[in-house]
Amino acid sequence: MTEQNGGPKTSRRKFLTSALIAGGSAAAAPFARAASPDPAITEIQPWNQELGWGVDAKPYGMPSQYESHVVRRNVEWLTASTESSVNFTPLHELDGIITPNGLCFERHHAGAVEIDPSKHRLMIHGLVEKPLVFTMEELMQFPRINRIYFLECAANTGMEWKGAQLNGCQFSHGMIHNVMYTGIPLKFLLEQAGVKPNGKWLLAEGADSSGMTRSIPMFKALDDCMVAFKMNGEALRVEQGYPLRLIVPGWEGNMWVKWLRRLEVGDEPWHHREETSKYTDLMADGRARRFTWVMDAKSVITNPSPQAPIITGPGPVVLTGVAWSGHGKIKRVDVTLDGGKNWHKARLSGPSLSKSMHRFYFEFEWDGRPLLLQSRAIDETGYVQPTKDELRKIRGVNSIYHNNGIQTWYVNEQGIAENVEIS
Amino acid sequence: MSKSLSVFAAGATVLVLGGAYYLADSLVEKGGTADQTVTFVAGTEPAAEEKVETAAAGPETAVAAVQTVAAGMAKPVAAEGGAASLEGAGGDADYADEGFMPSGKLGLGREALPEEIAAWNIDVAPYDKGLPPGQGSVADGEEIFAEKCAMCHGDFGEGVDRWPVLAGGQGTLTADRPVKTIGSYWPYFSTVWDYVHRAMPFGNARSLTNDEVYAIAAYLLYVNDLVDEDFVLNQDNFASIHLPNENGFYMDDRDKVEYPVFRREPCMTNCKGEVKIVMRARVVDVTPEDAVARKRAEEAAKKAAMKAREGAGAATPAAAPAPAAPAEESKAAPAAETKPMETASAAADPALVKKGEKVFKKCKSCHAVGPGAKNKVGPELNGLIGRPVGSIEGFRYSKGMKALHDAGKVWDEAFFAEFIKNPKGTVKGTKMSFRGLKKDSDVEALIAYLKQF
Numbered sequence: 001m002t003e004q005n006g007g008p009k010t011s012r013r014k015f016l017t018s019a020l021i022a023g024g025s026a027a028a029a030p031f032a033r034a035a036s037p038d039p040a041i042t043e044i045q046p047w048n049q050e051l052g053w054g055v056d057a058k059p060y061g062m063p064s065q066y067e068s069h070v071v072r073r074n075v076e077w078l079t080a081s082t083e084s085s086v087n088f089t090p091l092h093e094l095d096g097i098i099t100p101n102g103l104c105f106e107r108h109h110a111g112a113v114e115i116d117p118s119k120h121r122l123m124i125h126g127l128v129e130k131p132l133v134f135t136m137e138e139l140m141q142f143p144r145i146n147r148i149y150f151l152e153c154a155a156n157t158g159m160e161w162k163g164a165q166l167n168g169c170q171f172s173h174g175m176i177h178n179v180m181y182t183g184i185p186l187k188f189l190l191e192q193a194g195v196k197p198n199g200k201w202l203l204a205e206g207a208d209s210s211g212m213t214r215s216i217p218m219f220k221a222l223d224d225c226m227v228a229f230k231m232n233g234e235a236l237r238v239e240q241g242y243p244l245r246l247i248v249p250g251w252e253g254n255m256w257v258k259w260l261r262r263l264e265v266g267d268e269p270w271h272h273r274e275e276t277s278k279y280t281d282l283m284a285d286g287r288a289r290r291f292t293w294v295m296d297a298k299s300v301i302t303n304p305s306p307q308a309p310i311i312t313g314p315g316p317v318v319l320t321g322v323a324w325s326g327h328g329k330i331k332r333v334d335v336t337l338d339g340g341k342n343w344h345k346a347r348l349s350g351p352s353l354s355k356s357m358h359r360f361y362f363e364f365e366w367d368g369r370p371l372l373l374q375s376r377a378i379d380e381t382g383y384v385q386p387t388k389d390e391l392r393k394i395r396g397v398n399s400i401y402h403n404n405g406i407q408t409w410y411v412n413e414q415g416i417a418e419n420v421e422i423s
Numbered sequence: 424m425s426k427s428l429s430v431f432a433a434g435a436t437v438l439v440l441g442g443a444y445y446l447a448d449s450l451v452e453k454g455g456t457a458d459q460t461v462t463f464v465a466g467t468e469p470a471a472e473e474k475v476e477t478a479a480a481g482p483e484t485a486v487a488a489v490q491t492v493a494a495g496m497a498k499p500v501a502a503e504g505g506a507a508s509l510e511g512a513g514g515d516a517d518y519a520d521e522g523f524m525p526s527g528k529l530g531l532g533r534e535a536l537p538e539e540i541a542a543w544n545i546d547v548a549p550y551d552k553g554l555p556p557g558q559g560s561v562a563d564g565e566e567i568f569a570e571k572c573a574m575c576h577g578d579f580g581e582g583v584d585r586w587p588v589l590a591g592g593q594g595t596l597t598a599d600r601p602v603k604t605i606g607s608y609w610p611y612f613s614t615v616w617d618y619v620h621r622a623m624p625f626g627n628a629r630s631l632t633n634d635e636v637y638a639i640a641a642y643l644l645y646v647n648d649l650v651d652e653d654f655v656l657n658q659d660n661f662a663s664i665h666l667p668n669e670n671g672f673y674m675d676d677r678d679k680v681e682y683p684v685f686r687r688e689p690c691m692t693n694c695k696g697e698v699k700i701v702m703r704a705r706v707v708d709v710t711p712e713d714a715v716a717r718k719r720a721e722e723a724a725k726k727a728a729m730k731a732r733e734g735a736g737a738a739t740p741a742a743a744p745a746p747a748a749p750a751e752e753s754k755a756a757p758a759a760e761t762k763p764m765e766t767a768s769a770a771a772d773p774a775l776v777k778k779g780e781k782v783f784k785k786c787k788s789c790h791a792v793g794p795g796a797k798n799k800v801g802p803e804l805n806g807l808i809g810r811p812v813g814s815i816e817g818f819r820y821s822k823g824m825k826a827l828h829d830a831g832k833v834w835d836e837a838f839f840a841e842f843i844k845n846p847k848g849t850v851k852g853t854k855m856s857f858r859g860l861k862k863d864s865d866v867e868a869l870i871a872y873l874k875q876f
Contacts (some may be wrong), residue, residue, distance in 0.1 A: 069715040077709065080575070080585035081799060083788050084625070110622065111788070123535050123543060131535035138532050143525045143538075147518065163702040167710040188525050192532065203546060209628040211621035213546060271549040271611050272619040277603065280672060286596035288608075292675040306704070307716035309723040313730045334689060339698035343691045353517050368727075372698060382686040387623050394681060398601055410700060414727035416720045419704035423697075 003030070067093075072105060075171055078159075083111035084210075086153065088174030091300070091322065092308040097148070097350050097357045099177035101237050107153055107175070107253065109210030109360035113237040115259055120207065120243050122227070126265035129194030136243055139229065142184040147226065148356045150324045152176040152295045154252035154279055154401040160388070161397045164408075164419045167306040172407065172419060176324070181247050186221050190265070199265035203272075204246050207261040214255045215269035216248065220293070224249045224355075250326030250355040251293040252401070254279050257300030284396025297385050298404035299323035299333055299360070299377035309416030314368035319346075323358045325379035330358040332369065332378040337364065339372030339408065339422050346375065371411040372422060388421065546618040550662040554616065558657035561640025561645040567640050568636050571624045571856045574789075574800050580604070580646045583800075590646040593667065606647030610672050612664040616640050624856055626788030771871055779872025782865045785857070792876045801855060805876045807834050823852035840866045 032280050063070065072087040079085040087106040106112065117136045125131035153175035159165050166172045190202075195218070202221045206212040216225070226247035229236060236242040241258025248255045254274055268276070269291075281289040301321040304310050310317055323330045334343040346360040360375070376385040388405030410420040516522075547553045560669035569578060576582055580589030592602030601608075605615055620636045622628050631639070641656035644664065650656075656664075784790070796803040802815040813820040813828030815831065820828070827850065832838065842849040843866055845859045860866050 073711060073713070075709075075711055077585075081625075081788060110625065110628065123539065125535055125540050125544065131540055132532040133535045133539065133587065134532040141531050143523075145518075145520060145523055163707075164704040165707050165709060167704040168716065170713075171710060184704075186526055189528065192528055205543075205546075209506065209622065209626070211628065213617075213621075228767070264544065266548075268548065270546055270617075271614055272546070272548075273614055273622075273772075274674075276611060276614050277605075277609050281599060282596060284597070286671065287674050288596075289675050289677075290672045292677065294677075296677070296681075306710075307713055308718070309716075309720050311719055311723045311726060313723075334691070339695075341693065341695055341698065343689070343694070351517070368730075372700075375687065378689065381682075383682060384685055384687055384689045386681075386685050390685075394684075410703075412681065414720075415723040419478045420700045421702040423699040423701050 002298070033139075033232045043280060058361065069093075070103065072103060073170055073174075075159075075166065082268065084109050086126050086155075086175060088170045089177050090170045090307075091168050091174055091176075091302045092305050093129060095320065097178050097322070097359050098232060099179055101179070101232050101234065101240070102152075104177035104179065104231075104237070104240060105153070105175050106239045108208075108239070109212055110208050114238050115207060115243060117243040120259075121216055122244060122261060122263070124193040124263045124265070126203075126281065127196040127199035128190075128265050128268060129196065132193045136229070138228070139184065139198065139244070142188065144182055144184055145226070146180055146182050147224075147247075148178065148180045148353050149247060149249045150176055150178045150295075150355060151256055151392070152298075152324070152326075154254060154292070154295070157298075157403040157405070157407075158400045160405075160407075161392070161399065161403055164421045167419050169300050169302050169305040169407070170307060171299045173300040175253070176357075176370045178322075178324070179231045180233070181226060181228040182230035182233070183226040183247060184225055186225035186246070189227055190263070194267075195265050197293070198267045201266045201269050202259040202318045203262075203264040203266060203270050204255070204260060205262040205264070206241070206257045207259040212259075212274065214257060214274055215266075215272065218265075220251070244341065248293075248294060248327075252279065252295060255293065256395035279396065279401060281401050283399060291378035292402055294410070295326035296331075296376045296402065296404045297322070297323070297325035297327065297330065297344075297379040297383050299330075299375040299385060300407050300408060301335070301373050301375050304373065304411055304415070304417045305409055306417045306419055308345050309417050310366060310411060313415065317364055317366045319362040319364060319373065321346075321360055321375050322378075323360060323375070324356065325377065325381075326355060327383065328354045328380040330377050331380050333358070333360040335360075335362040335376070336374045337371050340374055343376070366415075368413060370413055371409075372420075373409045373411060373417075374406050376406050434654045545617075545621060547613045547620070549611040549613045550664075551613060551658065554613070554658055554661055555633050557633035557637045558655055559634050559636070559641050560655045561638075561641045561650065561652050563634075564638035564640070564642025564645070567631075567638055571627075571631075572639065574854050574856065575625060580643060589643055591804075593647075596671070597667075604647065605643055606649060606667060608668050608671070609666055610669045612640070612661070612666050615643055626785070627856065627858070630858070684745075771875065775868050775871040776875055778865075778872070779868035782860070782869045782871055785860075786869075789855070789857075792873060796876070803871055807873050807876075808836055808839060808870060810834055812838075821850070821852045821854045823850040836870055839870060843869065 026123045070090050070093040072089060074082065074085065074087040086107040087105055089099060090104055094100075094103070120136055122134045122139065123131070124134075155176035157172055160172055200218050202216045202218060204214055204216060226249075228247045229243055230247055231237065231240060238246055241256075241260065244260045246255070246257045246260045275290065279292075281292050283289065299321055301319060302308070303318065303320050319335060321333070323333045330348065333346040333348065335346045336343045344362060346357050346362040348360050351357050352358055378384050385404060385406055388403070391403065391405045408420050408422050410422075411417045539605055544553070568576075568580075569777070574583065575586035576589050577586075581591065582588035588602055588604050588605050592604040592607035595602045595607060603609075605612075609615065616636055619639055620629075620631065620633070623639075624630070637656050638653045641650065641654055644650040644656070645652060645654065648664070649664070786801075786804075790804050791797055791799055792804040792807075796805050796841055798815060802818040802820075810833065811828060812832040813824040840863075843860050846853050846855045846857055847859075860869065
């Protein structure tokens with residue numbers, strides 16, 4: 001990759017950064033003056049005077065009441081019932097790379113079921129030497145590992161194929177979360193039963209009333225899949241498959257079967273509903289791709305975005321977003337402020353892990369003129385996130401799934417952002 | 424610090440394991456005994472026992488506990504894996520145990536019994552792999568479908584509201600709005616049998632007999648014009664059924680078609696000329712209302728206008744910038760119309776209501792209740808007890824319900840109890856496919872719950 005770091009905006013940013021480091025010399029940033037003293041300072045606040053709540057007042061801690069708007073949201077018209085539906089992670093309210101458990105988007109096919117772990121079993125059978133059944137307690141006796149992975153629904157951004165539709169990255173990109181899982185390497189579990197040489201496929205099945213099933217090729221099962229029981233350190237949330245879920249790193253979320261109860265080894269795929277009528281990508285010629293498992297590299301600017309406009313007016317702006325790739329690590333994220341005429345390398349911050357979200361920042365001094373913001377991710381295979389039009393050229397607009405095209409936000413003079421498409 | 428230490432120490436030897444690290448920390452802070460406590464944690468040196476003794480615990484139990492630890496450590500699980508993990512944990516590894524893969528058999532779990540496998544292994548794959556014996560006719564299927572499926576999928580699989588369309592759509596796969604049905608899109612018929620059997624009817628899965636599944640599957644072939652009306656489907660002719668779009672699928676080819684194109688050197692400067700906005704989400708206007716986002720936009724607009732005024736030399740025109748769309752939309756935020764629950768009868772037993780809420784889980788795939796409840800597959804249930812039968816406007820009731828409505832029947836507790844225990848027996852022709860609650864206690868709880876709204 002060539003190092004092209006030029007452009008007037010970038011140099012302004014550099015200037016700004018150095019000014020901040022120098023303690024903000026008066027010449028660089030003329031400070032505002034207050035007309036009168038700030039009551040937030042001059043008045044004694046109640047929290048400065050009274051007692052707060054004691055320990056155990058909230059045995060399971062929840063966010064501040066001032067954060068109560070930070071919630072998952074549903075797009076009601078998308079589905080016929082909330083039990084077979086999806087809601088969306090509020091990406092524009094988050095930072096870093098870990099999605100808090102209560103904000104991980106939900107996708108259920110027959111509602112979130114609460115399973116009594118003492119009545120949960122995992123069965124491994126089919127083309128194995130010895131079919132086995134495990135209780136949760138027995139699974140806890142296995143060696144376990146901790147890994148951070150993104151889970152993206154294949155339909156994330158699926159509503160945008162025909163054009164800009166949903167005004168907010170929560171809705172356009174929120175079918176994703178990034179979580180640290182604790183669980184058992186699937187390969188080791190399968191080894192307990194002994195996969196026969198003709199066992200080339202694995203059927204994973206959930207215990208809920210949708211009986212969710214997906215066929216997974218054995219090469220993936222033996223590579224990096226896990227059977228997880230913890231997320232971000234605590235038990236899986238009910239809506240994420242408590243007490244047991246399959247982890248299929250880098251591959252579409254539908255395969256990460258929740259409430260996992262059965263693994264059947266077979267010689268051929270099962271071609272069940274979720275891999276035929278759904279999660280196949282209808283192309284412009286009327287034929288459809290099947291088994292489009294991997295989630296290609298993708299990124300989105302989360303701030304500013306339609307739900308998170310620039311409310312501070314001209315001045316320093318922290319542009320941030322997330323990037324991820326099912327093929328491995330994100331190597332670089334580029335950002336443009338002018339709709340793709342000129343690009344700048346963003347700064348990746350925090351852990352850079354394979355098949356995990358990456359956080360990027362691009363700090364700049366906004367002059368108050370309209371912006372056309374885009375980000376593009378480049379992963380370690382050299383894949384560069386394409387534009388939506390480039391994808392449409394190959395796939396048409398009816399494939400629903402795997403829309404990883406570049407997202408554009410238009411920011412007007414007031415700092416208000418909107419989901420748009422540009423020439 | 425010393426106080427908390429004594430609490431732990433006095434807490435008997437059970438705490439020896441759990442509290443070991445805590446003790447270690449505390450003792451280190453007290454000074455001088457760091458070495459001893461570290462050995463204590465490792466559980467091998469006699470000094471550990473001394474420490475426990477001084478901590479006023481029974482020495483014998485303490486020794487036993489320490490020995491258990493030692494025994495446990497002597498037998499590492501999956502030693503080979505452990506070795507592998509050491510190799511994997513290079514300096515560049517992202518995870519300390521990268522490459523960790525234990526091996527060998529732990530002897531955990533037990534062999535699955537044939538009956539257990541049979542109970543769960545219900546999957547059917549092309550063309551009839553795993554298919555149980557049975558049969559069903561189009562005629563039987565039509566009846567069952569009308570009773571159990573049509574409320575969502577329509578009498579002929581045409582789909583109600585946003586529920587899936589199951590029939591028709593042939594020739595639409597290249598159209599603007601493709602209709603993907605069993606007849607137009609699904610590649611394999613076995614998928615239909617498998618899915619209906621494992622997951623339908625929605626909210627009452629696993630309730631159909633094999634013959635009923637055969638019959639419904641036969642009917643679905645019929646409404647897709649794939650068999651005649653006298654067709655009978657069974658385990659012998661099943662594999663001969665091929666769906667029209669079987670050859671319409673091919674393996675993911677992104678690695679050939681897309682990756683070579685998209686693995687490229689990205690342009691950084693002067694990449695394009697004029698840029699125009701060609702499409703705006705605002706125009707489509709289908710985004711759910713987000714009050715906070717709207718407030719923020721208003722704030723931004725206000726601030727921008729203020730700054731414009733402030734900086735207004737001669738250069739800035741007096742007119743504020745055009746107000747942004749989100750701000751001008753005066754769509755009043757649906758001011759969180761959460762009706763407080765205290766309107767409900769004060770006498771309600773909270774435990775019973777709670778139980779009723781659980782029972783209601785069986786109903787909620789079709790019925791909504793509570794503030795803002797709307798009709799779903801079934802009518803909303805606010806104020807049900809005491810309201811006239813068949814009285815929710817806009818809901819298409821069955822003939823049976825309409826007749827009761829016309830007769831002036833009211834949903835009192837007794838009639839509701841009778842109905843919910845045996846819907847089809849109580850109201851002939853009701854569209855409700857629910858089989859009924861068995862337990863009187865469930866009925867009582869459900870009524871208590873519904874009366875809250």
